[in-house]
Amino acid sequence: MRQTSANELPPANGELNSGEFGVTRDGGKVFLEERARQHESRSHVFCANSFDVEEAAMLTALHASMALRWDVPAYDVPVSRRRPELHQALETKPSPARGPGKPTIGFIGLGSMGLPMASHLLKSGFRVKGFDISENALRSFADSGGTAYPDATEAASETDVLMLMVVNIDQAHQALFERGALANSTRASVVVLMSTCPPGEVEQLAEAVIARGHRFLDAPVSGGVAGARDASLSIMVAGDRQTYEMSRNLFDVLGSKIYYLGERPGQASVAKAVNQLLCGVHLAAAAEALSLAERAGLDTSTVLEIVSGSAAASWMLNDRGQRMLLEDPEVTSAVDIFVKDLGIVLAAGSSARAALPLASVAHQFFLAASGQGSGSADDSQVIRAYRGMTAGQKEAKK
Structure with a gap:
């Protein structure tokens, strides 16, 4: 040799x-x-x-x-x-500020889910450079110990992995291409999209990223703000298997359940669409049930307690039910998020030639709530759409 x-x-x-x-x-x-x-x-x-x-x-x-x-x-x-x-x-000893073998992460999107996710990476010893269009989000990230940047290009500079937790696919395109994050990511060999986006558009984005010499993982999450805060997210991943294995240590920090869906980007987004179909339908059904109890003059708190402990219960009912009874609850996920997500579900169904009548009806109720001015309200307030249908009518006799 x-x-x-x-x-x-x-x-x-x-x-x-x-x-x-x-x-x-x-x-x-x-x-x-x-x-x-x-x-x-x-x-x-x-x-x-x-x-x-x-x-x-x-x-x-x-x-x-x-x-x-x-x-x-x-x-x-x-x-x-x-x-x-x-x-x-x-044999030089590792820096006490970071464990050996920790990559530098660029994290774009520091909202209600992105901020706690980026904070968990910081606590695990990763250096994280963050960007968000909100100054308040940047301040909160800096207070958590991260390095905040007012520009996506700066946040992506000299990073090993670039993670995106943005609202939609358009924001992902803007951050990566229009704002120049990808071009400036000289060491960002892996781009990880963790947002809920249309599967077909994710596949197209992956092709554009890979064509520029980078790797790409489609990795949407489920578990909401609570899951992001306590690092118990379910993470669905699709993309090159070796890239997934290389990046698994990052996912382990953020979630409790990690699923590999296949080699083709977009496959994980299809799985997320299935998840959102059930979430949206369950949430709309819970709102319909509680609006019936309310309209019939029953004590809705008692009814909620009854059904929450019965075979009629669902995760969405138990998580959102109490908030449906409040006039203006804290926003954990907005009505307009489900307008978007159920739109993605219906597009995925159309692509697969799958009829989705229940998802379609649920989507209409979220659209109605948004049209009534509740788009930025907590998604539990889809119940307002049902109330709006009977506004002005006399209540049923008790």
């Missing part, structure tokens, strides 16, 4: 950059990138026989520094063949 010459290795210890990952980074990166060009292959799929054992050891260390789960075995270099200046650098 060919041995490396002294001038092929990175500079001696005095000139090596140990960096914030706690291992030699810049010198090793340049060295391995050159070796990659020589072998005409990406560094993460090099075979051991392409290197001598010392090069393989340095490759392993570099991949550890990138904090991604590269499929490269660790090699123990025999003492007789070690270069002291190289191994002294590799």
